[in-house]
Amino acid sequence: MSASDLQSGRLSDFAYSSIKEQLARGAYKPGHKLPIRSVAEMLNVGATPAREAINRLVFEGALVMVGPKTVIVPHLDLAALYEVTQMRLALEGLATEKGALRATNDIVDKLLALQEKITLSLDEKRYGDALHDNKEFHFTIYRLCEMSHLLSTIEALWLRVGASFHDLYPEFAEAKYGVHNHLAAIEGLVDKDPSAVRAAMENDIRDGYRRLKKAAQERLKRQ
Amino acid sequence: MSASDLQSGRLSDFAYSSIKEQLARGAYKPGHKLPIRSVAEMLNVGATPAREAINRLVFEGALVMVGPKTVIVPHLDLAALYEVTQMRLALEGLATEKGALRATNDIVDKLLALQEKITLSLDEKRYGDALHDNKEFHFTIYRLCEMSHLLSTIEALWLRVGASFHDLYPEFAEAKYGVHNHLAAIEGLVDKDPSAVRAAMENDIRDGYRRLKKAAQERLKRQ
DNA sequence: TCATGATTTTTGTTATAACAAAATTATGAA
DNA sequence: TTCATAATTTTGTTATAACAAAAATCATGA
Numbered sequence A, B: 001m002s003a004s005d006l007q008s009g010r011l012s013d014f015a016y017s018s019i020k021e022q023l024a025r026g027a028y029k030p031g032h033k034l035p036i037r038s039v040a041e042m043l044n045v046g047a048t049p050a051r052e053a054i055n056r057l058v059f060e061g062a063l064v065m066v067g068p069k070t071v072i073v074p075h076l077d078l079a080a081l082y083e084v085t086q087m088r089l090a091l092e093g094l095a096t097e098k099g100a101l102r103a104t105n106d107i108v109d110k111l112l113a114l115q116e117k118i119t120l121s122l123d124e125k126r127y128g129d130a131l132h133d134n135k136e137f138h139f140t141i142y143r144l145c146e147m148s149h150l151l152s153t154i155e156a157l158w159l160r161v162g163a164s165f166h167d168l169y170p171e172f173a174e175a176k177y178g179v180h181n182h183l184a185a186i187e188g189l190v191d192k193d194p195s196a197v198r199a200a201m202e203n204d205i206r207d208g209y210r211r212l213k214k215a216a217q218e219r220l221k222r223q
Numbered sequence C: 001t002c003a004t005g006a007t008t009t010t011t012g013t014t015a016t017a018a019c020a021a022a023a024t025t026a027t028g029a030a
Numbered sequence D: 001t002t003c004a005t006a007a008t009t010t011t012g013t014t015a016t017a018a019c020a021a022a023a024a025t026c027a028t029g030a
Helices: A011-024 A036-043 A047-060 A078-102 A105-123 A127-145 A148-173 A179-190 A194-222 B011-024 B036-043 B047-060 B078-102 B105-123 B127-145 B148-173 B179-190 B194-222
Strands: A064-067 A070-072 B064-067 B070-072
Touching: A011 A036, A011 A047, A011 A148, A036 A047, A047 A148, A047 B047, A078 A127, A078 A148, A078 A179, A078 A194, A078 B078, A078 B148, A105 A127, A105 A179, A127 A148, A127 A179, A127 A194, A148 A194, A148 B078, A148 B148, A179 A194, B011 B036, B011 B047, B011 B148, B036 B047, B047 B148, B078 B127, B078 B148, B078 B179, B078 B194, B105 B127, B105 B179, B127 B148, B127 B179, B127 B194, B148 B194, B179 B194
Parallel strands: none
Antiparallel strands: A064 A070, B064 B070
C-alpha cells in the first residue's frame, strides 16, 4: 500500500489509516517510538500529514505521549483496559439495543455466515482472520442503529484496545471464545428481542475482557 | 484573549480552545462558514494551527463538512440531538455510577454550593452563568470515577450539543429545570447509592433533552 | 428572469525551512 | 562505575509558498 493507492486524496488520512493498520496487526511493540519524521519517511509523505495522523491517534488514545516530544505505542495497562471495557459495554450495548429491531433476514444470514467463518478460522488456527471477522460480526450489528457518531466512537475504542493488546490475541483467541454469545445474539435478533441481543453482546465483551485481563496478567508476571 | 496568553505553547491548542469557546457561547450562527485562512487571521496564527483546530472540531462533531472545502457551524438537527443524548445517557450514567461511592463531604458541599449558585443565577436571569455552573455540577460528579478517556469523550458530547443548540438555551433555561434532579443526585451521593445518583442524572439529561427538542421544534416551525 | 457555461477568486492540502526545545550522547569528576 | 553536566543531535511546531480543486462571480443566451 502506498500513498497513491488511496482514493481519498488526503495524505493525512492515508497516514492515519496506515499507522492504524500497523497498530491493529501488532507491528509495533509497546514502547515503540513514533517520531514524525520517521513516519513521514516510511510512508513517503511530508511531515504535515504524518504529524496530523499521529496527533489524531494520540487524541483517540491509540498512541500516548510520554514526553513533550515523544509518542509511543502504549504499554499494557489494566486500568486502561478496564476503562475501555466499561465504555464498550455502555456504547456497544446502546448501539445493539437501538438497532436490534432493524435486523433483516439478510443481516441474520450475513451474521450466520460470519460466525461459520470465525469457527473455521479458529479451528485452523488462523487467528488474524478470526479476529477480523469477529470485528465484522460486531459492527454488522452496531451499524443497524444508524448512528454515525456513535459508530465512530466505538471504532476508536476498538482501536485503542487493539493497539495495546494485540500481541495477546493469539493466546486469547485459542479458547474459541464468543461462539456461544454470538449465537445467542443472532437468536435475539430473530426473536426481535433487543435486550436479549444486548445481553449477549455484553456477555461477549465481558468474556473478552476477562481473557485479555488474564493474558495480560500472566504476561506481566512472566516479565 | 490572544495567542500569547496561552500557557501551552501550542498554537493549535489555542486555536482549538478559542473556536470552541466561540461555539459554546453561540457566537456563530448555524451555517456560518469557517475557512482556514479567516480563522487564522482572526486568531493571528498561521494556517497550520488553524487547520488543525478546525479539523479536530470536525472530527468531534462540533463542526461539520458540507463540501470538500467548506466546514460550517452545524444546523439544528433533531436526529443528532437524539444520538448525542443517547450517548450521554450511556456514558454519563456510567461515569456517575462508577464514581458515586467516592464522593467525599467536600464534594457534596461543593455541589450544594454550585446548586445554590445555579438557582440564584436563574432567578436573576443570568442564564450564561447558570449554564456554566450546571456544567461544573455535572462534571464534578463525573470526575469522581477517574477515567480520563471517558471524561474527554463526554466533554466532546457536551461541546457537540452546545455548539448546535446554544441559541436555544435562554428559553430553555427559564424553566428552572434540573433543580430537583440535582438535589436527588446529591441525596444519592450522601446515601452512597450509586444507582440512585445515576437515575437522577439520567433524569436530568432526559429533561434537558425534552426541553431542547421542544425549543428546537418551535424554532423550526417559526422559521 | 433564469439557467448555463466560462472565468476568477477562494480554499484545503502539502512540502519545506527555520526555530526552539527536548532528548540523546559525550564528557568529566568523584 | 555512577552521577551530573555540557555538547550535540533529534524532534515538534509553525509560517509560508505552491498547487490543484472547489466555490463564487460574471457573462451570455434564451
